């Protein structure tokens with residue numbers, strides 16, 4: 001298996017908030033890391049033009065990615081106009097075929113905004129399409145379908161405020177400083193969040209999120225994941241194989257009981 005992992009998210013800073021700790025763990029385990037965003041974060045500003053903020057945010061995302069010796073890729077769609085259509089599926093599948101990851105991370109299918117949910121769906125289809133020769137793109141198909149993991153939704157809740165069940169937690173306690181350093185690269189967003197989301201502390205809110213997930217497995221900081229286990233996708237948990245004791249799979253017992261009963 002090629003030790004390549006790709007995180008595809010809607011906007012710059014999503015990967016840092018949702019899975020940078022786990023990406024750092026994978027890098028330590030010898031994996032090469034790639035981070036991609038569907039859009040350049042062009043609506044994430046109260047002061048700059050679309051062109052200006054896109055440039056700023058892509059530079060910030062590339063700086064953050066560089067801390068993991070990672071490549072940063074922007075698929076150049078637009079914030080709030082991320083659509084599930086031919087173009088987005090083709091462009092995303094092309095990127096996956098160029099990078100040829102064995103593991104892909106993306107947004108939770110249920111999240112606080114549609115850009116995230118649509119990205120999740122696009123990535124799900126793009127992963128499934130890596131081996132389809134008749135897709136309308138020129139990059140060479142490859143198999144098998146990569147392992148697909150969904151990160152937590154923002155603050156791990158749905159749009160009704162209920163906590164979303166997560167089946168596995170990565171203990172990122174030793175990677176929290178790297179995660180913080182990566183998120184701090186997104187300097188433009190601290191001001192933006194202050195104005196629009198009333199979040200006083202960009203970094204502190206990320207840490208609170210990680211602390212809350214950590215409490216569920218009695219560690220200082222954690223990130224939550226769910227694996228896409230639909231038909232045609234890999235069924236074994238490669239993340240557990242790689243991370244060992246640092247990945248706590250909470251649903252295992254429940255899953256075994258269900259299999260026994262049916």
Ligand SMILES: [Zn+2]
Nearest residue numbers: 010011014116
């Ligand atoms: Zn986002």
